[in-house]
Amino acid sequence: MLVHGSGLVQAAAPLDTVRLLLPEAEQRFVERNLSLVAQRYNVSAAEAQILQARLWDNPTVYLEQNTYNPQTGRVLDVTRSGNSIVQVQQLFALAGRRRAAANVARQNALVEQFTFEDLLRTLRYQLRTTFYDLHFQQRTLGLYDEEIRSLLRTVGQYQSQYDKGNVALKEVIRLKAFLFQLENERQSLRATMAAAQADLRVLLHDEGATVYRPVVNDAGLRGLSLAGYSAAQLADSAQAGRADLKARQAAVEQQTQNVRLQRALATPDLALGYAYDRAGNYIQNYNALTVGMAVPLFNRNQGNIRTAQALVQGSQAELGQQVLLARSQVAQAYELADQADRLYQRTDRDTEAFERLMTGIEQSYAKRNLTIVEFLDFYESYKTNVVQLNQLRAARVRAFEQLNFAVGRFLFRAE
Numbered sequence: 001m002l003v004h005g006s007g008l009v010q011a012a013a014p015l016d017t018v019r020l021l022l023p024e025a026e027q028r029f030v031e032r033n034l035s036l037v038a039q040r041y042n043v044s045a046a047e048a049q050i051l052q053a054r055l056w057d058n059p060t061v062y063l064e065q066n067t068y069n070p071q072t073g074r075v076l077d078v079t080r081s082g083n084s085i086v087q088v089q090q091l092f093a094l095a096g097r098r099r100a101a102a103n104v105a106r107q108n109a110l111v112e113q114f115t116f117e118d119l120l121r122t123l124r125y126q127l128r129t130t131f132y133d134l135h136f137q138q139r140t141l142g143l144y145d146e147e148i149r150s151l152l153r154t155v156g157q158y159q160s161q162y163d164k165g166n167v168a169l170k171e172v173i174r175l176k177a178f179l180f181q182l183e184n185e186r187q188s189l190r191a192t193m194a195a196a197q198a199d200l201r202v203l204l205h206d207e208g209a210t211v212y213r214p215v216v217n218d219a220g221l222r223g224l225s226l227a228g229y230s231a232a233q234l235a236d237s238a239q240a241g242r243a244d245l246k247a248r249q250a251a252v253e254q255q256t257q258n259v260r261l262q263r264a265l266a267t268p269d270l271a272l273g274y275a276y277d278r279a280g281n282y283i284q285n286y287n288a289l290t291v292g293m294a295v296p297l298f299n300r301n302q303g304n305i306r307t308a309q310a311l312v313q314g315s316q317a318e319l320g321q322q323v324l325l326a327r328s329q330v331a332q333a334y335e336l337a338d339q340a341d342r343l344y345q346r347t348d349r350d351t352e353a354f355e356r357l358m359t360g361i362e363q364s365y366a367k368r369n370l371t372i373v374e375f376l377d378f379y380e381s382y383k384t385n386v387v388q389l390n391q392l393r394a395a396r397v398r399a400f401e402q403l404n405f406a407v408g409r410f411l412f413r414a415e
Contacts, residue, residue, distance in 0.1 A: 062087035089273030100261035107254035114247035220414030242408035
């Protein structure tokens, strides 16, 4: 469930902020995302076609009644002396046509099901990357808020000192210019976050203006590792389990079944029937059995059979291309994840020393032990270090998520 308020992320969160865990986001996404809902209906529609393909053809009933009997002078004469003809006919599919049609429909339903699973894979990847990106962006925003608050105090103090004639105007201008730079960078970051929030609301089918604050398991993120997995092993896993490849395989089988259906359609259907003629035949109350079948002299469904055979070959080529693409995507994603993780492991991620140093820097500058150039250089270095560290963390998590997406399974999870 979604939990309102503050706590794990920040001491005081806005009232309209919703803390959100990734498992909760995924559950809501699966239940409410409209793209998934629409594709589920496509699956249901395809499954209904299996039932339709199995149904028998309806019987045909033919009734003929003479409009005027000149012998009796009656209109629509239904007496024994009037003529009525009744015919009943039932069509029987030969050569397993209904079974072949049901097999084609069954494979089509599988294609739709795997298409649904592939859509779920794609949108879930988008959800998870948006979730983690937003988390690290919010951490970076916290840095900007902290620096701007601190710099506002410094600017206020130096403005007061300038008004008293104790400091030069150029120092106040340099401080205000740096403050303006930070505020511009923060505004740009907020615009990026607003777009991410909008994407998240669409994925979760949130029609309001909720501001989400992702809550992540930092220890789990730090523990992400490729240990125990090779690129070849993951590529084999992708080839066996990715939904888009399964959809292609089902499409190949669908076209194969369609060849069988087209061959079955080359065999004419058999029409069996019964005819009754009360007074219009050579005897009264004429009863007869009727048998009908088209003679396949010219049309033996040759064109459709060849078309179906060509479609089999085309779908096999598409499957081979998709397999090659999937293995290439896994290899690329594995390399990116390995590079990002190596860089992350080599990076000094301890910012406490920087934070302690910044406190001392502010005090030293207030005591005039530092020049404004040194002071602003420390500020810029601290900001750049934390921003780049958050970007590195986000890039690393995104690389693991991209590898999950390429494999088609969430093997690397932090939650």
